[in-house]
Amino acid sequence: MIHDHGVLPAEPEKATLEGRNKVLGFWLFLGGETVLFGSLFATYLALKESFVGGPSPEELFDLKIVALATILLLTSSLTSVFGVMAMHKHNTKLMQLWFGITVILGAGFLGLEVYEFYHYYHEGHTLTSNAFGSAFYTLVGFHGGHVAFGVTWIALLQAQLAKKGLTVVTAPKFYVAALYWHFVDLVWVFIFTVVYLMGKVGA
Amino acid sequence: MGNINLENAHPQPKINKSHGIGVKGHLVAFALSIVLTALAFIGVIYFGDDRSFVIPYIIGLGIVQALAQLFIWMHMSEKGHLFPLVGMVSGVVVILPVILMGLYLCWW
Structure with a gap:
């Protein structure tokens, strides 16, 4: 293990074979995640007009909340980029700040989603109300689950960073978590496009 | 380690x-x-x-x-991202026909 700051290379996440393999393996995982979300999107697209017995997407969605959620998630992607840049400068304090902001923004996004789902539930749009409901909650809920996982993961990594400091062991974890976070943001781009905006366009 | x-x-x-x-x-x-x-x-x-x-x-x-x-x-x-690209592209190659077929079966 390397603890001496003088030896830590500029890009500590790529300094060891283990670190590089972690990044490569994570990309292959993201390829699989693409397939997972793709199949959920295909299901949603197939079932989105089957809203008999409940409100239609057009009646349901509120673009203001979606726009706010999008801005929160996009900004959190930017702050995680800044976190990785701080890592490349070996600035642990700045890393904690940027990743901390990322976690807070992610939690804000989750809060909005919980509020949104609660609201929908009271309008008669539930997981079991119709096929549209099932497809909607599975797709958007899976994404929300990813956000919740990412928030927890990054927060735990921050605790580990505070305890162990920045090393060639902790650095790849942050790099990979940042990749995951960008991917979650990327999936949201398609969710707000395909689910919310296309839902507003109507049948 | x-x-x-x-x-x-x-x-x-x-x-x-x-x-x-x-x-x-x-x-x-x-x-x-x-x-x-x-x-x-x-x-x-x-x-x-x-x-x-x-x-x-x-x-x-x-x-x-x-x-x-x-x-x-x-x-x-950045350099050295050929394999990540292969990973992502193979994911897209697998899922895009599935999405298109779902759309075709349901809507056309």
């Missing part, structure tokens, strides 16, 4: 060279994402009646934004 040899590690200077996007570049990418998102929302709010225009328009904006994020924020444009 103990046998980490930094001397024989990856040639660092090469990686550093391809890492030149900087804070400014990321801010530009962020602004681009916001603009693309705003364009999609505006398109739906003002031209929502014309489905045959709006749907390809917002899907196109989404794909542009996804590519921008992959290559700028996820470092895909």
Whole structure:
């Protein structure tokens, strides 16, 4: 293990074979995640007009909340980029700040989603109300689950960073978590496009 | 975990060279994402009646934004990202026919 700051290379996440393999393996995982979300999107697209017995997407969605959620998630992607840049400068304090902001923004996004789902539930749009409901909650809920996982993961990594400091062991974890976070943001781009905006366009 | 040899590690200077996007570049990418998102929302709010225009328009904006994020924020444009590209492209190659077939079976 390397603890001496003088030896830590500029890009500590790529300094060891283990670190590089972690990044490569994570990309292959993201390829699989693409397939997972793709199949959920295909299901949603197939079932989105089957809203008999409940409100239609057009009646349901509120673009203001979606726009706010999008801005929160996009900004959190930017702050995680800044976190990785701080890592490349070996600035642990700045890393904690940027990743901390990322976690807070992610939690804000989750809060909005919980509020949104609660609201929908009271309008008669539930997981079991119709096929549209099932497809909607599975797709958007899976994404929300990813956000919740990412928030927890990054927060735990921050605790580990505070305890162990920045090393060639902790650095790849942050790099990979940042990749995951960008991917979650990327999936949201398609969710707000395909689910919310296309839902507003109507049948 | 103990046998980490930094001397024989990856040639660092090469990686550093391809890492030149900087804070400014990321801010530009962020602004681009916001603009693309705003364009999609505006398109739906003002031209929502014309489905045959709006749907390809917002899907196109989404794909542009996804590519921008992959290559700028996820470092895909940097050197040594051939395998990540293979991983992602194979994911897309698997799922795109599934989505298109689902659309075809349901809507055409």
